[in-house]
Amino acid sequence: ETGVTQTPRHLVMGMTNKKSLKCEQHLGHNAMYWYKQSAKKPLELMFVYSLEERVENNSVPSRFSPECPNSSHLFLHLHTLQPEDSALYLCASSLHLEGIYEQYFGPGTRLTVT
């Protein structure tokens, strides 16, 4: 148990569906991240929120829409996805302080787009 939870753990959705991924951290951190992990590719950073403000959007298609209502919760809203979006989506959190770079991950949501 890393203190970062993600729901659902598995999701199958059609290309016309709308769904949301949820992440919650119980570590008192103030920065949160969404990553995508695809087979044979390095972890890809999608979004970074620091102190509830989005500070990084790594050229992610608009069919992925993040939301960070407070420092403990992060959502990823999904709509009209493509089959190539099937991947493991990981949420992470960290303490945004100088010299601290360690990020703590949730278990991930395995997404399949049919």
Place this chain on the structure above:
Amino acid sequence: DQQVKQNSPSLSVQEGRISILNCDYTNSMFDYFLWYKKYPAEGPTFLISISSIKDKNEDGRFTVFLNKSAKHLSLHIVPSQPGDSAVYFCAATNAGNNRKLIWGLGTSLAVNP
């Protein structure tokens, strides 16, 4: 172009022996390096890190060595245990990179009893 490279996709080691996982990087601006371990169906777990002002950091059975001139770091696990079997990821960043970690592809370690 991959800035962090883990050139060995897999490694097999006998229980009790040393495991050495390697990582190379190309960006000389990186000044902080991290190792993560990942079991199937779980997220990566932070293992150990090292700042570029050091050349070694040790935590129990895990030691990370950094060779800045060679742009190379390695993770030593000794003695290796079957529970260490997992995928190990190397990541790098620098203070001016907006906390962005750049990741390697990982090395799958199998520790055989």
